[in-house]
Amino acid sequence: MSNRIANRFRKCADEGRPALVTYIMAGDPDLKTSQKILDGMVEQGADVIELGIPFSDPMADGPTIQLAGQRALNGGQTLHKTLAMVEAFRKRDGDTPIILMGYYNPIYIYGVDRFLDDALVAGVDGLIVVDLPAEEDAELCIPAIGKGISFIRLTTPTTDDKRLETVLKNTSGFVYYVSMTGITGAALTNTKAVGDAVRRIKSHTDLPIAVGFGIKTADDAATIGRDADGVVVGTALVRAIENSLEDGKASAYTIAAIHGLVRDLAEGVERARK
Amino acid sequence: MNVANSLRNGPDETGHFGLYGGRFVAETLMPLILDLEQAYEAARNDPEYAAELGALNTHYTGRPSPLYFAERLTEHLGGAKIYFKREELNHTGSHKINNCLGQILLARRMGKTRIIAETGAGQHGVATATVCARFGLPCVVYMGATDVERQAPNVFRMKLLGAEVVPVTAGAGTLKDAMNEALRDWVTNVENTYYLIGTAAGPHPYPAMVRDFQSIIGTELREQFAEAEGKLPDAIVACVGGGSNAIGIFHAFLDDPDVAIYGAEAGGYGLDVEDGHCASMSGGRPGVLHGNRTYLLQNEDGQILEGHSISAGLDYPGVGPEHSFLKDSGRVTYVPITDNEALEAFQICTRLEGIIPALESAHGLAQVMKLAPTMGKDQTIVLSLSGRGDKDVNTVAKHLGVEV
Numbered sequence: 001m002s003n004r005i006a007n008r009f010r011k012c013a014d015e016g017r018p019a020l021v022t023y024i025m026a027g028d029p030d031l032k033t034s035q036k037i038l039d040g041m042v043e044q045g046a047d048v049i050e051l052g053i054p055f056s057d058p059m060a061d062g063p064t065i066q067l068a069g070q071r072a073l074n075g076g077q078t079l080h081k082t083l084a085m086v087e088a089f090r091k092r093d094g095d096t097p098i099i100l101m102g103y104y105n106p107i108y109i110y111g112v113d114r115f116l117d118d119a120l121v122a123g124v125d126g127l128i129v130v131d132l133p134a135e136e137d138a139e140l141c142i143p144a145i146g147k148g149i150s151f152i153r154l155t156t157p158t159t160d161d162k163r164l165e166t167v168l169k170n171t172s173g174f175v176y177y178v179s180m181t182g183i184t185g186a187a188l189t190n191t192k193a194v195g196d197a198v199r200r201i202k203s204h205t206d207l208p209i210a211v212g213f214g215i216k217t218a219d220d221a222a223t224i225g226r227d228a229d230g231v232v233v234g235t236a237l238v239r240a241i242e243n244s245l246e247d248g249k250a251s252a253y254t255i256a257a258i259h260g261l262v263r264d265l266a267e268g269v270e271r272a273r274k
Numbered sequence: 275m276n277v278a279n280s281l282r283n284g285p286d287e288t289g290h291f292g293l294y295g296g297r298f299v300a301e302t303l304m305p306l307i308l309d310l311e312q313a314y315e316a317a318r319n320d321p322e323y324a325a326e327l328g329a330l331n332t333h334y335t336g337r338p339s340p341l342y343f344a345e346r347l348t349e350h351l352g353g354a355k356i357y358f359k360r361e362e363l364n365h366t367g368s369h370k371i372n373n374c375l376g377q378i379l380l381a382r383r384m385g386k387t388r389i390i391a392e393t394g395a396g397q398h399g400v401a402t403a404t405v406c407a408r409f410g411l412p413c414v415v416y417m418g419a420t421d422v423e424r425q426a427p428n429v430f431r432m433k434l435l436g437a438e439v440v441p442v443t444a445g446a447g448t449l450k451d452a453m454n455e456a457l458r459d460w461v462t463n464v465e466n467t468y469y470l471i472g473t474a475a476g477p478h479p480y481p482a483m484v485r486d487f488q489s490i491i492g493t494e495l496r497e498q499f500a501e502a503e504g505k506l507p508d509a510i511v512a513c514v515g516g517g518s519n520a521i522g523i524f525h526a527f528l529d530d531p532d533v534a535i536y537g538a539e540a541g542g543y544g545l546d547v548e549d550g551h552c553a554s555m556s557g558g559r560p561g562v563l564h565g566n567r568t569y570l571l572q573n574e575d576g577q578i579l580e581g582h583s584i585s586a587g588l589d590y591p592g593v594g595p596e597h598s599f600l601k602d603s604g605r606v607t608y609v610p611i612t613d614n615e616a617l618e619a620f621q622i623c624t625r626l627e628g629i630i631p632a633l634e635s636a637h638g639l640a641q642v643m644k645l646a647p648t649m650g651k652d653q654t655i656v657l658s659l660s661g662r663g664d665k666d667v668n669t670v671a672k673h674l675g676v677e678v
Contacts, residue, residue, distance in 0.1 A: 055576075055577065056445070056577040056578045057445075057450065057454050057563060057564075057578050058454075059300070059454050059457040059458065059461075059564070060300045060302075060457075060458070060461060061458075062458075066444060073577060078575040079575060079576070080575075103562075104298060104562045105561045105562045105563060105570075105572070105576040105578070106575055106576035106577070107576070108561060108562055108576065109561060109572065109574070109575065109576030110575075110576065130300050131298045131299060131300060131562065131565075132298065133297060133298075133299060133300070133301050133304045134304075135288065135296075135297045135304065136296060136297065136298060153301065154300070154301045154302075155301060156300075156301050156302040157302075158301075158302050158303075158304075158305045158306070158464055159301060159305065160305070163304070163305055167301065178301075178302065181302050181461060181462055181463075181464045181465070182461060182462040183458045183461060183462060186462070
């Protein structure tokens with residue numbers, strides 16, 4: 001198993017700050033722009049990158065990420081092309097972990113074994129598959145771990161202590177705590193409860209805990225990053241892309257807009273524990 | 275009956291019908307789905323629950339639904355004797371009420387205070403709004419914007435019943451998109467909300483639970499048919515969208531090999547028209563969507579297609595997992611019926627029998643019209659007449675070029 005995820009979280013911890021985990025949708029707003037956004041993100045302060053696999057029916061996502069997926073699919077994005085993006089990134093950066101995030105059907109149709117082989121070659125470190133709970137571990141989680149790709153599970157406010165054991169059993173890489181019951185892009189309401197939940201999960205596992213859903217600004221990142229080992233920002237970054245578009249297409253400002261926000265967020269995680 | 279080689283044993287304890295079914299949902303929903311499974315197990319073993327549901331079926335829905343000999347249609351087709359199992363006479367006008375009553379009693383037992391549902395043609399939305407009115411629970415129905423337009427009378431009925439109808443503009447604005455939006459609501463309001471799924475699909479235990487509630491159709495039919503003809507029918511036909519009326523009428527007969535069983539899928543403009551039909555079993559392949567593995571219409575990248583059908587209730591690119599299992603096993607024959615075949619059947623039934631069938635049910639009827647002439651006069655076919663067609667009058671008028 002690649003050690004990129006563990007190494008990067010350790011490096012951030014050594015620096016006394018949480019990791020900044022940034023999400024973009026592969027192929028949004030178009031393949032070329034998306035590759036440039038991906039390639040430049042680490043320089044702006046991203047520590048771990050989640051790359052979304054577009055899907056026609058993203059049941060756990062709010063309108064912003066739904067639209068990003070539609071833009072990518074309309075531009076002809078496929079799982080093949082998404083893996084090729086990772087491969088291109090990996091040639092420039094051998095250390096930053098890349099996590100593919102999405103829904104199961106595109107992977108199932110690609111073929112689980114073939115997908116895992118190709119993902120490994122491309123340099124993928126982990127997978128987050130929203131619609132594969134622990135009950136379906138035999139589908140992808142166990143084969144992925146067998147081939148050395150981490151399977152990162154979501155835990156939520158509805159995951160009680162008993163259930164947590166089930167959820168953590170085959171989790172590897174890090175634990176993704178979803179800060180609320182809801183879809184991506186909703187507003188963060190109770191930051192104290194998030195801190196409590198992170199401490200509760202920490203008492204069950206040695207894996208790093210990253211918190212996502214509802215983190216939009218540098219201040220949010222600083223607040224959540226006090227307790228969490230990583231803060232995940234998705235919708236806010238995707239919205240920065242959306243707001244920069246002209247006639248639905250990338251403009252001269254698109255890359256600068258999202259990279260600027262990554263820089264802000266990186267400043268937020270810097271001061272989280274100061 | 276629970277014999278080893280029975281086709282009626284599914285699903286297994288993890289919710290699988292062979293390869294199909296399962297629980298492909300976000301972690302947020304998983305604890306709730308496990309709760310639901312437990313609550314349903316407890317309810318179905320509770321005589322009080324059965325008695326309450328039985329009384330509502332009798333006095334509220336009007337069960338048993340009649341078995342009707344369609345004499346003039348039989349004469350017209352000149353072959354097998356045709357019977358209708360008249361689910362369209364149920365309160366609210368379709369089989370959907372059977373499932374809604376079962377689930378609303380369950381939601382109450384679970385202490386849920388808010389009900390959500392998805393709907394295509396609006397029949398399930400109306401049935402859900404109805405039981406919510408009956409039990410005084412707030413109700414939100416997600417409905418594709420396209421369907422809101424083509425099923426306007428049902429939208430108004432739902433509003434009269436006190437439900438909030440939320441038009442969904444994502445995608446093609448049909449049943450698939452409504453289901454996505456209902457799942458998003460559920461994952462957000464998981465504490466107090468019960469998701470009343472309208473068809474025998476979704477994550478376990480929904481496919482089994484909805485089938486159980488709808489199985490009353492086949493159970494009654496078995497008895498009624500024995501009384502009418504002194505034997506089992508030679509063939510049973512139902513339309514299949516998600517497939518709840520179909521599994522409901524099929525299930526009691528799965529272990530009777532002499533009964534031929536047919537499911538009529540939405541053939542739309544024809545199977546050869548790309549994205550022009552909703553025949554997920556005749557024209558799709560297995561995939562994972564909306565909580566279960568089943569036959570789906572999809573492209574080579576695993577993206578789900580929108581599909582098309584004249585009938586909003588069949589306009590869904592998937593099907594319940596038990597149907598996928600029954601297709602692979604060869605027990606049930608699934609056939610595509612085009613929009614035009616359904617429209618013709620709709621008109622013939624209306625003129626010959628004085629019964630306006632739902633466009634969904636008209637797909638089943640079109641299959642009956644193909645079968646009957648090939649069978650002997652001593653043979654019999656039963657159609658699940660799952661819904662009435664009042665809601666479709668505007669759609670049919672439009673297709674016939676008539677202004678209403």
